[in-house]
Structures are given as structure tokens and as C-alpha cells.
Amino acid sequence: MIGNFVTTRFNYILGWARKYSLFHYPYITACCGMEYMSTAASHFDWDRFGTGWTRFSPRQSDMLVVCGTISHKSAPVLRTVYDQMTEPKWVMAFGTCAVSGGIYDNYAVVQGCDRIIPVDVYIPGCPPRPETVLDGLIKLQEKIQKQEQEWRWKKRK
Amino acid sequence: MTTRIQKEASKESLLLNMGPSHPAMHGTIRIMLELDGERILNSEVEVGYLHRGFEKICENRTYFNLLPYTDRMNYVSPLINNLGYVMTVEKMLGIEAPERAQYIRVIMSELSRISDHLTCLAAMAMECGAFTVFLYNVKAREYIWDVIEETTGARMTTSYIRIGGVRADLHPGYKAVLKKAIVETRKVLKDIHGLLDKNKIYLNRTRDIAIVSPETAISYGWTGPCLRSTGVYYDVRKASPYAVYDQLDFEVPLGERGDNFDRYMVRMKEMEQSLRIIEQAMEKMPRSSPSKLMVEALEPAEAIKASRTKKVEKEIILSPNLEGSEKRKYLDILGTDKKYVVPPKEDTYTSIEGIIKHFKFFMRDHGIRPPKGEVYFSVEGGNGELGYYIVSDGTDRPYRLHLRAPCFHIVSALEEMIQGRYIADVIPTFGSTNMIGGELDR
Amino acid sequence: MEKKKVIEELKQKFAEKIKEVSAQFGDEILLIERDSLLDIVQFLKDKPYSYSMLLDLTCVDYKGQEPRFEMVYHLYSIPNVQRLRIKVSLSEKDLRIDSLASLWKNANWLEREVFDMFGVDFKGHPDLRRIFMYDGFEGYPLRKDYPLRKRQPRIPLRK
Numbered sequence: 001m002i003g004n005f006v007t008t009r010f011n012y013i014l015g016w017a018r019k020y021s022l023f024h025y026p027y028i029t030a031c032c033g034m035e036y037m038s039t040a041a042s043h044f045d046w047d048r049f050g051t052g053w054t055r056f057s058p059r060q061s062d063m064l065v066v067c068g069t070i071s072h073k074s075a076p077v078l079r080t081v082y083d084q085m086t087e088p089k090w091v092m093a094f095g096t097c098a099v100s101g102g103i104y105d106n107y108a109v110v111q112g113c114d115r116i117i118p119v120d121v122y123i124p125g126c127p128p129r130p131e132t133v134l135d136g137l138i139k140l141q142e143k144i145q146k147q148e149q150e151w152r153w154k155k156r157k
Numbered sequence: 158m159t160t161r162i163q164k165e166a167s168k169e170s171l172l173l174n175m176g177p178s179h180p181a182m183h184g185t186i187r188i189m190l191e192l193d194g195e196r197i198l199n200s201e202v203e204v205g206y207l208h209r210g211f212e213k214i215c216e217n218r219t220y221f222n223l224l225p226y227t228d229r230m231n232y233v234s235p236l237i238n239n240l241g242y243v244m245t246v247e248k249m250l251g252i253e254a255p256e257r258a259q260y261i262r263v264i265m266s267e268l269s270r271i272s273d274h275l276t277c278l279a280a281m282a283m284e285c286g287a288f289t290v291f292l293y294n295v296k297a298r299e300y301i302w303d304v305i306e307e308t309t310g311a312r313m314t315t316s317y318i319r320i321g322g323v324r325a326d327l328h329p330g331y332k333a334v335l336k337k338a339i340v341e342t343r344k345v346l347k348d349i350h351g352l353l354d355k356n357k358i359y360l361n362r363t364r365d366i367a368i369v370s371p372e373t374a375i376s377y378g379w380t381g382p383c384l385r386s387t388g389v390y391y392d393v394r395k396a397s398p399y400a401v402y403d404q405l406d407f408e409v410p411l412g413e414r415g416d417n418f419d420r421y422m423v424r425m426k427e428m429e430q431s432l433r434i435i436e437q438a439m440e441k442m443p444r445s446s447p448s449k450l451m452v453e454a455l456e457p458a459e460a461i462k463a464s465r466t467k468k469v470e471k472e473i474i475l476s477p478n479l480e481g482s483e484k485r486k487y488l489d490i491l492g493t494d495k496k497y498v499v500p501p502k503e504d505t506y507t508s509i510e511g512i513i514k515h516f517k518f519f520m521r522d523h524g525i526r527p528p529k530g531e532v533y534f535s536v537e538g539g540n541g542e543l544g545y546y547i548v549s550d551g552t553d554r555p556y557r558l559h560l561r562a563p564c565f566h567i568v569s570a571l572e573e574m575i576q577g578r579y580i581a582d583v584i585p586t587f588g589s590t591n592m593i594g595g596e597l598d599r
Numbered sequence: 600m601e602k603k604k605v606i607e608e609l610k611q612k613f614a615e616k617i618k619e620v621s622a623q624f625g626d627e628i629l630l631i632e633r634d635s636l637l638d639i640v641q642f643l644k645d646k647p648y649s650y651s652m653l654l655d656l657t658c659v660d661y662k663g664q665e666p667r668f669e670m671v672y673h674l675y676s677i678p679n680v681q682r683l684r685i686k687v688s689l690s691e692k693d694l695r696i697d698s699l700a701s702l703w704k705n706a707n708w709l710e711r712e713v714f715d716m717f718g719v720d721f722k723g724h725p726d727l728r729r730i731f732m733y734d735g736f737e738g739y740p741l742r743k744d745y746p747l748r749k750r751q752p753r754i755p756l757r758k
Binding site: 027028029030031033034035037038041042043054056068069071073074077078081103104106107108109126127129 | 184185205210229296595
Binding site: 161204205208210212213214217248249251373375376377378389391396397530531532533535542544546548556557559561565566569570573598 | 623624625626628651652653654655657659660671673677680682684703704705707708709716726728729730731732733740741745747
């Protein structure tokens, strides 16, 4: 009984720590990059939510922000970047082109980045307003808090 | 995939890949370098990671429908792309926008140009280490986007400039917001001059790096601020003026040496000139039609009900989403040529002729059908001469639409610019070319 | 130099190679034969006409007509502030034309783009490969018989 209480509390604390200190890696391709810059800068700061500094390396980050259209030529690159990230990791699909291919339904565009990598939160908009992005970020944080946390001792059992 | 450089490189040198996903917030491009220590012997630039099939899509959309696709080409200055496309179609149709609409187009164009240069310099300075410059520039850009959002409804990809004029008149309180944006931009420009102009670190990284001579620049087909930084005087706004640029007084700054620092300086001075243009256009713009509603204005539901028996003469209060596009403003902003312009909403909902015109505008094989032929028109984009080449076969869809992307030519010179330099020189050089992925790969 | 004068002198020098001179919507257009492209373009590039800038180079696919393809070149003269459009017709069976990469450096990438999108072969081009589409892409996208939403065969992920 006590053991269950301890692990639940530990789960909660780990979730709290992980959600408020997200290091993100922006995979920027197209127009959504401009709204990404706006969200990260001083007017609509998302540093207040913990996802402040951009880690320019997939190995050091735990959130992948896919901003912009994914073409068939850059799909293997996205897959490689996702594979290089270490667990635990979350993916945010920023903008309609990353969610579902957007207005481009043709020979050269992947219809949504969830055909290649698993996505946790989808943010629609072309491009989404910074307030929408912040809303999506808060939803992701709730998801991180509620999910079953993985930590190394657990796996050994 | 063995690329050219993998075949040609010698065995002792190191091959380094500055891959498609860089930390530099420019977009996706791949630069492969052959290095000897830190010096670059050879390089190869690979583009195409953002090819979205713009030209193929445009053959399947009507002239009116493909306006949002043009916004997303050069996404830091979307209104200029809109303007280029719309003026090309207007040249084919032989119509001209009303004068107030042309002044509004000029103001929006210049605001977009300022936000383009601000973003370019923000990214370029941030990679050299000056993070404050990035934050200041994005702050100024927010004020400019506030102005654009008040009138057009969207911050970035607006589809505001339409064939025949603009979509809606300027917001009633636009003067205050625009003045605030101009004041804030001037403050930011002054700060940036103070931070970067005489900064030893910045000068070491940009002065005398990647020098391009005028002959090389012309041979590569450079246009815009990069060409003007080498000393060649070519600006589409002065050479073949469009809209009302011939009635406005502004200078075109030129550089001397064609290095990175000159490209930075030309952009800073151009922003100052754009602010001058906006102030003059604000003064000279013809007044709009009176905006006060008459006392007996009808609500939309009552108007539709009243129109069933007889023609409605009174004014109708439209929803706030359609503010600025009322019927009494139409002469100012969209002109009277009924074949190329969507009829006003008051007519559409209260009269049978209005609804017929509305349908005939949007129906398949009706609507805007330019005469057969081909046309080329260019405007001054943020990077240079942005040209549209449209071939029409008489139907409502273009047969072929080709975009002359200015940064395609500038980036094709990148291999020559970085030859023989160090790796650290690649970053400010690449930043000063202002490569925009959407325009490069279309 | 007046635009009409340039065209007059061109007609005098290359009378049999110029097939048609027209003007549409205010632009001047020259339709010429394929073999004389390099000569005419070199003539225009020298002084006093000094059409020193190659603005654009593209191709149009007129499916159903013979000849099917048409190359379009836009030239610009900075001192005289004049534009000129030159067109060359190519048939589908013989899709080759001289490359302008020896005269202008940006023709290198522009011709690679036309090769990628239409399949036109350029004689004398230093390095003709695809530029926009990935290696292993089959077909030429901007031709009229390539459907908009065509899916490509799968290529295994490289290790």
C-alpha cells in the first residue's frame, strides 16, 4: 500500500519536473518558422512555460517541434532526427502542413508528419497564432503530467 | 546518393555536411563542404527540400483561387508576392486599380519589405552571436504585423491584395497604430546601428568576407539588395515603376564593396527609405468615402426579409468581419469592373442580380478569363526582382505559371562565395543572402 | 537604344533564323530557330545592346501541339532598361538544346531545374542532374501528362 503511494507520488513529481523543463528542437522548414520565432521572442514568450531555450541538437532535447511542410525529399531527414532523440520524447506538429499536408495535396508533399513519426499534440492554423501555440503547449504539458512516467528502476523489475 | 562533391573530393580532405535541418532559422538547405582543417576547398549546395509543387498546383486552380498559394512563397514578405501576381493578371486583363487602392498597396508592400529585412538581419546577427538584435527586431516586427492584422485580418499570410484592388479599406483607427509602428521601428533601427555598426566582433566576421564584384553579380542574375551592395543601380521601383512609386520620393542606397557588411548596411538603409515612403503615402492618399453610417441602417436579417418584396435602398450593417468592404467603399478599393471583382455582400444577399453575379464569378469556366497569350511582370520583392510569367489559354485556369524567384539566383552563387574561406564564414555569408526556402524551391 | 531598332538590326543580321516577331500585352517576343540560339544571344549580350542579365529561363508544355515544348528566355538590359523574350520550339522526339552555362553563370541551376521538371537535355552543360526532386524520382513532374497526385514507388531508407 505504502509502495503504491510512493510510486504514484514519484510519478507525479517526475511528470511535474518533465513538463516544466522541456528542451525543444525546432525542425523548421517553411512559413510556420516565422510564427515560431514570434512565439519564442519577447511578445508572446514561451519561456514562461518552461520551454525556453532551443537546444540545437536532437540528442539534448526532448520535444521535437515540426514546423512547416515536409516534402518527400526531407522525410528521411525528419525520421533520422527523430530516431536520434533520446527517450522520453514528445512531438508537436506545428501548423497545418505538418498536421495533414495543408493546402498542398500533390506529388511532392507528405500528407502530414504523422505518416513518419508519432505525434503527441497537433496545432492547426496556417500559420497558427502564438496564443494557439501556447494553448497547445499547455495541453501537451497536461498530457505529460498525466501519462505513466518511465524511469530506469521501473524497467529493471 | 553520391553527389558531385563525393566523387570529386580528394582522399585526405574531410567532408562535412551542414545538413538540411540547421540551427540557423533559414529553412532547409544542405551545404556539403570539403575541408582541409578549417579551410573550405570545395562546396556543394543542395536545394529542393521544400519543393511543394507550386507551379503544378497553379495549373489546377482558378486565377482567384490560387491567391493563397502565392502568399506562402516568400513568407516573410507575403504581400509583395500577392502584389506581383495580381499586377501580372491585371496587365493581362488591361485593368487598373483605383488610386486609393494603389496607395494602400504601396503601404502594405513597404511594411512587408521592412519585416523581411528585419527578419533577415535578426537571423544573421543571431548566428554571429548577437541575440539582443534578434529580440529587438522581432519586437519591431510584431508592431508592424499589428498594423497589417488590423486591416487584413491575418498577421502573415493575408491574401489581401486582390485582382482589381484590395480586399478591404484601411481600418478606421489605422493612423495611430501605423505611427506607433513607425516610431518603434525607428527606435529599433537606431539601437541596431549602435550595437552592430562599429562592433569589432561583427566587423571581423562580416567586413571583406565573400566579396562579389559587379560583373559576377550580373552574370549570376542577382537583383535586389545583394546586387545594390556591389554598386550596380537597379531597382524595379525606379526602372519600371508600378503602382504609385513614380509619385513618391525615395532614394535607393548602394554599397561599395559587395561584402557581407555592405549587404547588411544596404538593408538597414533601405528600411529607413521604406519608412519615408510609408509616411509620404499616408499624406498623399486620397480620402476614402464617408464612413459614418446613415441613421436608418438595417440589420442583415431585416434587409434580406425586406428585399423579398422590393429593392432595398437603405444601408445594411455588415458583420465586423467584413468591415471596410462595404458597398459604399467599393469604388475606392476595388473599382467598378464587374467581371473581375466579387460583388459586394449587400447586393449578393438582397437582390437577384447580385446573387447571379456572385455565382457567375465562382462557377467553373466562368469568372476571370483573360484573353489568350502570355505575359511577364515583375515587382521589387524583398530579395530582388520577383517576376511572374503566366501563359493563358482563354479558360479560367492559368495554363502555365512560372515564378522568377530572386533568391534562387543569389543562392546559386553561394558555392563561389564561400570558396577558400573558413567554416565560420559560411554562417554570416549565408545569412546575408536572405535565403527563403519557400521562394527558392517553390 | 530603341527596342524597335534592336529588332530591326537583329532581323537584318539573322534574317532566316528568326521565325516570328510579335508583341503581346506590351512585351516583345522573338521566336527563333534552335541552332541560332547561341549566336543571337551572344549578339545581344555585346555592346551596344548589352542585354547583360539573364533574368529567367523556363519551359512550357503545349500538349497536343507539335512542336510540344517551348523554351522561354527572358533577357534584360540594365543600361537601356529594356526586356526581351526569346522563345525556341522543341519537339518531343528531339528534346535537346544548347546550354547557356558558358555565357551566364545562373544558367547552370536554371537549366538543371528545367531538366528536372521537363526532361530537356542541354548540350554542353557541366553537371546536369536533378535539383528539386530526390534521387530516384521517376518522371518529369511539370509535364502535362504527369498527374498532380501521383505516388512514387517506395525507396528503402538508407542506412
